[in-house]
Amino acid sequence: MTITPTIRVQHEDFDLQAEVDRLSKGKAGIGAVVTFSGLCRDEGGTLAALELEHYPGMAEAEMRRIGDLAIGRFGLLGLTAIHRYGKIAAGENIVLVVAAAPHRQAAFDGANFVMDFLKTAAPFWKKEHAGDGTTGEWVSAKDADDAARDKWK
Structure with a gap:
């Protein structure tokens, strides 16, 4: 049986429990x-929102590629990855990864792998959009994110 990840890039918020139910209810073999769920931080009250942009079509294709890798590597029985775009206020959802597997370690590893990539x-x-109404710069990539990704190689 081929497992296909559910991939969505969307402006609207998502419902975590509905996504878990959609992925796991009535599916044989799932034990974990x-x-x-990644949220927009307020950075100690200095950040009001993040504005997220994406490259349509390419973002979904890359997310699907990452999802396919995770399914194959960890034997996942289901995977959902949702990433939002647009202006997202502090405290709101940005990203969701749901990984289902026969055992907990594969599900944890699958979810971590997907997020790191x-x-x-x-x-x-x-x-960044600051709490004082000013618009900041585009956020640069972090070395720690690259190091987290590289541990999977």
């Missing part, structure tokens, strides 16, 4: 479901 390989860009 791991979720990761989404942060470094998927074509998304973030601009």
Whole structure:
């Protein structure tokens, strides 16, 4: 049986429980479901929002490639990855990864793998909007994100 990841790039928010149910309810063999939901931080009250842009078509294709790799590498029985775009206020959801597997370690590893590669390989860009109303710069990639990704090689 071929497992195909569910990949979505969308402006609207997502419902974590609905996504878990959609992925796992009534599916044979699933013994573990791991979720990761990334939120927009307020950076100690200095950040009001992040503006996320993406390259349509390419973002989904890269997310699907990453999802396919995770499914094959960790034997996942299901995978959902959702990434939002647009202006996202502090405290709101940005990204969701749901990984289902027969056992917990594969589900944890699959979710971590997907997030480490989404942060470094998927074509998304973030601009900060400060609490005082000013617009900041585009956020640069972090060396720590590259190091997290590289541990999977």
